[in-house]
Amino acid sequence: MYARRDVLRAGAALGLLAASPWLHAAAPAGLLTRKVPSTGEALPVIGAGTSGSFEVQAGSAQYQQLKTVLKAFFEGGGRVIDTSPNYGGADSILGQLLEEGGWHRQCFIATKIAADSRAAAEAQWAGSLESLRTDKVDLLQIHNLRDWQTQLPYARELKQQGKTRYVGITHYLNSGQDEVARIVRSEPLDFIQINYSVNAPHAARELLPLCQDKGVAVLINRAFDDGRLFARVKDQALPGWAAEAGIDSWAQLFLKFAISHPAVTTVIPATSRPERQLDQLKAGHEPMLTQAQQQALIKQFA
Numbered sequence: 001m002y003a004r005r006d007v008l009r010a011g012a013a014l015g016l017l018a019a020s021p022w023l024h025a026a027a028p029a030g031l032l033t034r035k036v037p038s039t040g041e042a043l044p045v046i047g048a049g050t051s052g053s054f055e056v057q058a059g060s061a062q063y064q065q066l067k068t069v070l071k072a073f074f075e076g077g078g079r080v081i082d083t084s085p086n087y088g089g090a091d092s093i094l095g096q097l098l099e100e101g102g103w104h105r106q107c108f109i110a111t112k113i114a115a116d117s118r119a120a121a122e123a124q125w126a127g128s129l130e131s132l133r134t135d136k137v138d139l140l141q142i143h144n145l146r147d148w149q150t151q152l153p154y155a156r157e158l159k160q161q162g163k164t165r166y167v168g169i170t171h172y173l174n175s176g177q178d179e180v181a182r183i184v185r186s187e188p189l190d191f192i193q194i195n196y197s198v199n200a201p202h203a204a205r206e207l208l209p210l211c212q213d214k215g216v217a218v219l220i221n222r223a224f225d226d227g228r229l230f231a232r233v234k235d236q237a238l239p240g241w242a243a244e245a246g247i248d249s250w251a252q253l254f255l256k257f258a259i260s261h262p263a264v265t266t267v268i269p270a271t272s273r274p275e276r277q278l279d280q281l282k283a284g285h286e287p288m289l290t291q292a293q294q295q296a297l298i299k300q301f302a
């Protein structure tokens with residue numbers, strides 16, 4: 001069962017987006033890009049996540065709403081979408097949406113291995129390809145460093161076979177970042193994915209500069225602290241300098257904080273709502289935040 005307001009919201013969004021001029025006016029293409037150090041490939045700085053927001057039933061009102069979210073995302077210049085085989089079926093929903101929308105070629109698919117043995121990983125990988133409706137992905141990451149000594153060599157084998165173009169590792173807590181840094185120092189990696197936000201800026205101290213130094217691309221998860229930052233700014237005005245930084249929403253400000261670190265390749269915020277997707281895309285343009293603006297935010301959200 002779905003709340004009536006959700007159904008209405010999805011219908012309204014679909015109707016609105018069918019009249020494309022509004023979409024183009026609201027989300028100009030030409031997102032800023034950053035290069036993946038290991039290849040020089042340019043990726044847009046605004047990507048998307050799927051945890052929670054894509055955990056819906058195929059064919060439901062929420063599913064139709066996600067189709068509108070992805071239409072806005074791709075028409076606005078987005079490419080990178082992150083998922084995982086253990087996001088409650090989100091990868092399968094993503095695969096179905098990509099197929100229905102004809103977006104597979106545009107999409108840079110990042111997924112994960114989250115398994116405790118080679119045999120389990122092999123079975124999971126076969127399932128991932130089926131769910132995502134593809135025979136290869138762009139980035140295969142070891143989820144939360146789980147069994148990484150076994151899984152990273154397996155991911156590299158898949159890269160050699162042309163099944164993934166890049167390999168990486170992920171974590172989502174400050175407490176995981178020391179181990180992520182140890183692996184960045186000792187293993188060749190194309191990407192890492194970590195948390196970084198106005199209230200969790202820990203990575204800027206060591207890990208992000210290390211990635212710049214080592215030539216490792218960086219995806220940022222939890223830029224909204226899993227949505228909790230919006231409760232903290234409820235009814236609060238944006239900082240006085242926001243307009244000069246090209247920002248007119250808190251979501252844009254949180255995303256711009258993440259991409260203002262030069263080590264960051266792409267931030268991957270999740271949303272199930274088309275109007276939020278359009279808003280997020282607006283963060284992917286110059287100017288970046290100054291050091292003083294970043295420090296003011298860290299102080300405000302400490």
Ligand SMILES: NC(=O)c1ccc[n+]([C@@H]2O[C@H](COP(=O)([O-])OP(=O)(O)OC[C@H]3O[C@@H](n4cnc5c(N)ncnc54)[C@H](OP(=O)(O)O)[C@@H]3O)[C@@H](O)[C@H]2O)c1
Pocket residue numbers: 048049050051052053082083143144170171172193220221222223224225226227228230251268269270271272273276
């Ligand atoms: N270990 C890992 O590898 C790991 C861990 C965590 C996350 N990730 C990846 O990173 C992605 C992003 O992280 P996340 O999903 O945990 O957190 P997030 O992007 O910080 O926050 C997502 C949440 O914010 C809400 N939201 C978005 N825009 C909003 C707005 N304008 N106002 C109010 N709420 C808003 C979304 O709800 P609505 O859907 O209702 O908009 C969603 O619940 C994940 O989806 C996943 O792909 C990976």
